Amino acid sequence: MTLLLQQNIKKHISLSESETAIFCGLFEQRLIKKKHFLLSEGEVCRFEGFVVKGLLRVYHIDKNGFEQVLYFAIENWWVTDIDSFTNETPSQLYIEALEDCEVLLISKKNKDFAYENLPEIEKLFRVMTQKTHVALQRRMIDNLSKTADQRYQEFSEKYPQLIQRLSNIQIAAYLGITNVFLSKIRKKLALKR
Amino acid sequence: MTLLLQQNIKKHISLSESETAIFCGLFEQRLIKKKHFLLSEGEVCRFEGFVVKGLLRVYHIDKNGFEQVLYFAIENWWVTDIDSFTNETPSQLYIEALEDCEVLLISKKNKDFAYENLPEIEKLFRVMTQKTHVALQRRMIDNLSKTADQRYQEFSEKYPQLIQRLSNIQIAAYLGITNVFLSKIRKKLALKR
Numbered sequence: 001m002t003l004l005l006q007q008n009i010k011k012h013i014s015l016s017e018s019e020t021a022i023f024c025g026l027f028e029q030r031l032i033k034k035k036h037f038l039l040s041e042g043e044v045c046r047f048e049g050f051v052v053k054g055l056l057r058v059y060h061i062d063k064n065g066f067e068q069v070l071y072f073a074i075e076n077w078w079v080t081d082i083d084s085f086t087n088e089t090p091s092q093l094y095i096e097a098l099e100d101c102e103v104l105l106i107s108k109k110n111k112d113f114a115y116e117n118l119p120e121i122e123k124l125f126r127v128m129t130q131k132t133h134v135a136l137q138r139r140m141i142d143n144l145s146k147t148a149d150q151r152y153q154e155f156s157e158k159y160p161q162l163i164q165r166l167s168n169i170q171i172a173a174y175l176g177i178t179n180v181f182l183s184k185i186r187k188k189l190a191l192k193r
Numbered sequence: 194m195t196l197l198l199q200q201n202i203k204k205h206i207s208l209s210e211s212e213t214a215i216f217c218g219l220f221e222q223r224l225i226k227k228k229h230f231l232l233s234e235g236e237v238c239r240f241e242g243f244v245v246k247g248l249l250r251v252y253h254i255d256k257n258g259f260e261q262v263l264y265f266a267i268e269n270w271w272v273t274d275i276d277s278f279t280n281e282t283p284s285q286l287y288i289e290a291l292e293d294c295e296v297l298l299i300s301k302k303n304k305d306f307a308y309e310n311l312p313e314i315e316k317l318f319r320v321m322t323q324k325t326h327v328a329l330q331r332r333m334i335d336n337l338s339k340t341a342d343q344r345y346q347e348f349s350e351k352y353p354q355l356i357q358r359l360s361n362i363q364i365a366a367y368l369g370i371t372n373v374f375l376s377k378i379r380k381k382l383a384l385k386r
Contacts, residue, residue: 062337083327126319133326134276141285144255
């Protein structure tokens with residue numbers, strides 16, 4: 001159950017076998033059916049999640065009622081609302097399963113236990129938070145400085161797996177363009193090849 | 194010189210006096226005159242900075258040539274391009290002094306030294322990165338879900354010091370509105386009081 005999580009951790013830090021067992025034991029397995037929610041707006045996010053199987057989307061409903069996708073999470077990725085989880089405030093986000101999902105969840109209490117008893121875990125989450133922060137900053141800057149064509153092309157090159165598994169509607173929502181505009185971009189790119 | 198930095202660290206972690214001295218010794222003082230740059234687009238960001246005195250703005254020039262402000266940094270705040278610093282890639286950002294500034298800079302090499310020799314530093318930067326990440330996510334969501342009026346009001350309540358020290362042009366740029374529109378909001382709010 002925790003094999004993927006163990007491999008993920010190993011990329012960043014060195015834990016002994018017993019430490020790894022302790023850390024992985026702090027997670028709880030959750031299965032979420034397609035179209036069901038791991039988190040809804042207004043709830044306090046009580047977990048940080050590691051995706052073992054499936055695909056989730058993290059989004060916000062803006063003032064005009066549009067769904068704005070912050071990010072997607074597939075196998076080997078982490079998923080949470082860091083603001084709500086850290087500050088124990090109601091979330092402004094939805095986390096929805098776009099496929100049947102298996103997720104490993106760690107609570108705030110268990111994460112604090114890990115910080116206190118397994119010092120290397122500080123590094124794990126420092127590095128991970130840094131990566132997510134970089135990704136969010138890039139997304140913000142890309143939205144300001146790149147055309148939709150460029151953003152689609154880069155997204156499909158960087159995440160070929162996501163492109164295959166997401167519907168056109170989801171990709172368009174992520175890029176902040178209409179479905180029709182996405183089709184035009186795809187046709188244009190197909191002609192270039 | 195490092196008194197403010199020492200107080201800042203103490204809020205998050207417990208270091209002994211000698212450890213504090215070692216850590217603070219890893220920083221280098223830099224004075225930047227108003228209107229000068231700590232970082233320009235295309236350069237690799239070689240530092241993480243702690244602001245001892247002054248006010249800086251971190252911005253990006255978008256595809257239409259507009260300056261988009263990511264954030265401001267005043268005394269007691271940290272400033273960097275985390276993407277460029279972490280990945281040693283050319284920055285897409287400018288960091289400009291809006292007042293005469295005194296900043297303490299730590300290099301990647303010295304930061305790595307701190308991680309290796311002062312384990313508590315992992316926690317310091319984990320917590321800080323988490324906070325910056327939360328701030329960036331809030332800014333992204335606020336831009337999508339709140340009116341300019343709301344965003345101005347919240348910004349002025351949260352950062353009264355910044356409102357006093359920033360020009361109207363800078364505040365408007367941060368809120369993503371025109372100078373004229375900002376004046377209208379201010380007049381409307383003044384009438385309400």
